Amino acid sequence: MNRGNDPNPFDEEGPEVNPFSNGDKPKSRIPNVVASALGFGQKHEATADIPLDTMNDSKKRENELATWEADLKKKEREIKRREDAVNNVAVPVDDRNWPPFFPIIHHDIANEIPVHAHKLQYLAFASWLGIVLCLIFNVVAVTICWIKGGGVKIFLLAIIYALMGCPLSYLLWYRPLYRAMRTDSALKFGWFFMCYMLHIGFCIIAAIAPPIVFQGQSLTGILAAVDVFSDHVLVGIFYLIGFAFFCLESLLSLWVLQKIYAYFRGQKI
Numbered sequence: 001m002n003r004g005n006d007p008n009p010f011d012e013e014g015p016e017v018n019p020f021s022n023g024d025k026p027k028s029r030i031p032n033v034v035a036s037a038l039g040f041g042q043k044h045e046a047t048a049d050i051p052l053d054t055m056n057d058s059k060k061r062e063n064e065l066a067t068w069e070a071d072l073k074k075k076e077r078e079i080k081r082r083e084d085a086v087n088n089v090a091v092p093v094d095d096r097n098w099p100p101f102f103p104i105i106h107h108d109i110a111n112e113i114p115v116h117a118h119k120l121q122y123l124a125f126a127s128w129l130g131i132v133l134c135l136i137f138n139v140v141a142v143t144i145c146w147i148k149g150g151g152v153k154i155f156l157l158a159i160i161y162a163l164m165g166c167p168l169s170y171l172l173w174y175r176p177l178y179r180a181m182r183t184d185s186a187l188k189f190g191w192f193f194m195c196y197m198l199h200i201g202f203c204i205i206a207a208i209a210p211p212i213v214f215q216g217q218s219l220t221g222i223l224a225a226v227d228v229f230s231d232h233v234l235v236g237i238f239y240l241i242g243f244a245f246f247c248l249e250s251l252l253s254l255w256v257l258q259k260i261y262a263y264f265r266g267q268k269i
Contacts, residue, residue: 105170107178117181120259127256128174130249131199134206135162137245141220141238148232150217157218165202173199177260189264193257200253207246221246 094106113121142150142158173195180188209221217224220242229236 105175113178113181117263120256120263121178121181123252123256123259124174124177127249127253128169130245130252131169131203132166134203134242134245134249135165138162138206138220138242141235141242142218144238145217145228145232145235148235150228150235154216154218161218169199189260193261193264196253196257200250200257203246203250203253207243207250209243219246 096103096106098105098107107125109118109121109125139158139162142154146152146155173192176188176195177192179185180192205221206219207221209217209219209224211223211227217228217239220239222243225236225239225243228239
């Protein structure tokens with residue numbers, strides 16, 4: 001047998017075999033050192049953790065912003081449409097509808113004044129009609145006195161009172177009250193109270209008719225009635241009727257003032 005190729009068990013040049021080795025190849029320490037230096041392979045290695053809730057919230061906010069923007073655009077278009085409609089429509093003007101046979105003023109309590117203020121407005125309207133009636137009857141009584149020899153000066157003054165008193169009473173206190181009731185304007189209420197107190201003062205003075213303030217018998221007050229009654233009974237009767245009218249107008253005006261002031265203060269009427 002040829003034993004030339006058999007290894008010599010006593011040859012010391014052969015590879016050393018560690019009997020206690022488990023057969024694994026030796027591992028290099030270089031990769032472990034590099035990994036340790038770079039921070040890999042540690043127990044508490046940092047990781048990028050992006051929660052899903054945050055992503056969902058972002059999408060939800062984007063959807064809400066988109067919806068909000070759409071609503072704003074829709075409202076903007078609606079406002080633009082309304083502005084165009086207002087610009088295209090002519091501004092309504094209060095048409096004259098009273099008195100029906102010869103309209104000279106606009107008056108529509110039933111449709112323009114709040115329901116709870118109808119009674120007050122009708123009372124104020126009655127007060128305005130009352131002063132108009134007083135001034136017209138004053139012209140009639142003074143005209144009779146002028147015919148009976150009272151003089152033309154008192155007649156001219158009575159005409160001036162009527163021509164100025166009727167429109168001024170409407171412009172200074174009745175129309176401001178009408179608009180104050182319609183718009184609930186405190187400024188217009190204040191103007192009404194100031195002018196209406198002047199109106200009440202005039203009615204009281206007219207009911208007295210002192211000769212030191214007005215020329216003679218130009219107003220049908222109690223003093224003028226007593227003065228003309230001794231000369232002309234018919235004229236005196238007309239003056240007494242005029243005095244009664246001014247007294248009733250003064251009392252009605254005081255009542256209206258009290259009612260409207262209570263309404264303005266928010267008290268129960």
